[in-house]
Amino acid sequence: MTEANKGYFTEENSADVVISRIAETTDPRLAEVVGAITRHLHAAVKEIEPTQEEWLAAIKFLTETGHKSDDWRQECILLSDILGVSMLVDAINNRKPSGASESTVLGPFHVPDVPELPMGSNICLDGKGHPMQIKGRILNTEGQPLSNVKIDVWQTNDDGFYDVQQKGIQPDFNLRGVFRTGDDGTYMFWGAKPRFYPIPDDGPVGKLLGSLGRHPYRPAHLHYILEAEGYETLITHIFDPDDEYIHSDAVFGVKESLLAKFDLIEDPDRIAKEHPEGPFYEVEHDFVLAPAS
């Protein structure tokens, strides 16, 4: 509270007056967070100079965003996603040493306790889409292969849906699997070429996207969680660089290092040896885990 104006509000001192009310006994981290939010929020309002009607429109938008959220739908997270905030928080919390693979957002479709499968298994249980072989190595930043790495993967089916979005339509655990590396640090399994898909866009966040001339699509990707003792857990995707939405992911999840070439294999020798049913896609991607800090 400044002595000059006894804590009364003015347009000039607005943020200082609000922050001065935070009691000294407040949890220091909460005081820091609320102080920073207050300063940046007041700076935004001073720059925007909203009319009373615009302010009320913002209040209504936030209210509707809260109302749209329930046990199955989190519209506030979608808002964070489409404004790039979720990715920024992910980036801040996952700064990697040079050479280590980068992270991206977890997303809402991970399922715990998926059964562990032997290397080479096919996780595509509905038989839809283009068969795809996924393989590569898990290394440390010295380039050494890592054994006993738990690889948790999940992806959409050829209709662009995860199994949990189509319970009763897709088989349980369709396009999900857990694998574990051996001494050579390699992995290989079969899936289906993933498809782009929209984030839920029938709520206030989807309406905002539309008003901004933005589409709701995420480019095709596979999700990975890699866990190994002594290393930082890596939550990431690999993306199809040829997807039409690769430069415009609705949630900003794409990083250049996460692009993985999806090649169509038509070589008769390889088809005969690896997939007699016919041509298949192949994606090969190595991951490098950072040492635990």
Place this chain on the structure above:
Amino acid sequence: MTEANKGYFTEENSADVVISRIAETTDPRLAEVVGAITRHLHAAVKEIEPTQEEWLAAIKFLTETGHKSDDWRQECILLSDILGVSMLVDAINNRKPSGASESTVLGPFHVPDVPELPMGSNICLDGKGHPMQIKGRILNTEGQPLSNVKIDVWQTNDDGFYDVQQKGIQPDFNLRGVFRTGDDGTYMFWGAKPRFYPIPDDGPVGKLLGSLGRHPYRPAHLHYILEAEGYETLITHIFDPDDEYIHSDAVFGVKESLLAKFDLIEDPDRIAKEHPEGPFYEVEHDFVLAPAS
């Protein structure tokens, strides 16, 4: 989209990437507002560096704030209020020329179409509290009295509640009135000395106030809306400067120019002439209206 990274997200360019997605066909004001919000929001996140858990706590807080809002309760507005945002928007939209009375927030308890009463009426219909005479003049910035000014006033009763908060308990239109000035520009009516009262604090916003060591109270005040042809409508309060919360209004509504002395009149001559029932409070306050722009 910068050519260098093809629009892919990095911690450094995060806000630019998000803003670059706004289509050129977007309504220019919406593009400006979303651009400013994105920049300030990313700046706040970069300063705060929230953990994933803190980010999720913020998501939950916003969700609960939306859920608490319904036709009768607007928790998002309360959040705006306690962060000083409502007052800042009010200040930006009501910059007054030198000498004109200042505005403050409307609040949620205004009622339209209140009956017009003759000057000198008593708006205190429940007989509670300390009788109070409220009077003054309505002037223009040249100091001339203004006639035909519509004065719309409302206040809490001695229990700290507005009539609309106690329907069936307080008489309808208790402590509300509309008056109209004559040629001398003066006004006078009787009410009851107002009381401090809490904003609704049983929701997430009240919980946040508690965590910040802040109380939920607004110091005692009377609300005014003054309307006159050729002048800017003035929405304001006058405050009791002796109220214990005068330096800590939970919604930052107090401005120094809105303090009005509430005097206890014990002079037997004035009591005999003006209020034979006994001592009374007197508050005298002039308002100066700015010319319509």
